[in-house]
Every structure is written in C-alpha cells, then in structure tokens.
Amino acid sequence: MSYARNIRRRQQREGQPHLMVLGKLLGDFYEFLSKCPQPTDNEVRNNFISSNNKWKQYCNVHKLMNSDHLFVLNVQEAWKRHTQRLPKEQQ
Numbered sequence: 001m002s003y004a005r006n007i008r009r010r011q012q013r014e015g016q017p018h019l020m021v022l023g024k025l026l027g028d029f030y031e032f033l034s035k036c037p038q039p040t041d042n043e044v045r046n047n048f049i050s051s052n053n054k055w056k057q058y059c060n061v062h063k064l065m066n067s068d069h070l071f072v073l074n075v076q077e078a079w080k081r082h083t084q085r086l087p088k089e090q091q
Contacts, residue, residue, distance in 0.1 A: 025051050
C-alpha cells in the first residue's frame with residue numbers, strides 16, 4: 001500500500017469515534033424535534049444551544065481543530081433539506 005493510503009486509512013480510523021459522538025448528538029437533537037407534542041421555539045433553542053455546547057466541549061477536550069462548527073453545519077443542512085421538501089408536500 002502506498003504511504004498516502006496508509007495515512008488516509010489511519011485518519012479515517014482515528015476520526016470514526018468522533019463522528020459517532022457527533023452522530024449521537026445530532027440524532028438526539030432530531031429525535032427531540034420530532035417528539036409529540038412539538039417542542040416550543042424556546043425549548044428547541046435551549047436544546048440546540050446545549051447540544052452545540054456539548055459538541056464544542058468534546059472538540060476542545062479531544063483537541064479537534066476546526067471541527068467545533070460541524071454540529072451547526074449538519075443542523076443547517078438538515079433544515080435546508082426539510083424546507084425544500086416542505087412546499088412540495090403542501091401542494
């Protein structure tokens with residue numbers, strides 16, 4: 001195997017636990033959003049801030065540089081997909 005391939009595989013193995021933590025936080029947040037009855041705007045805001053702070057703290061503890069914005073980016077992308085789909089479903 002090439003040296004570059006070895007490095008790429010090592011980076012994937014090392015990054016996987018971090019992505020699992022991010023996935024767990026995102027999953028919990030999305031589950032919170034889909035509960036019945038729907039949470040209020042203030043509850044959503046508080047949960048979002050709490051989850052985002054947990055991710056930032058995790059990044060800080062594990063010294064993950066330039067990763068502390070990933071929670072916000074993932075929620076932002078999910079919201080874009082949701083709002084693009086929403087008008088089609090309402091017709």
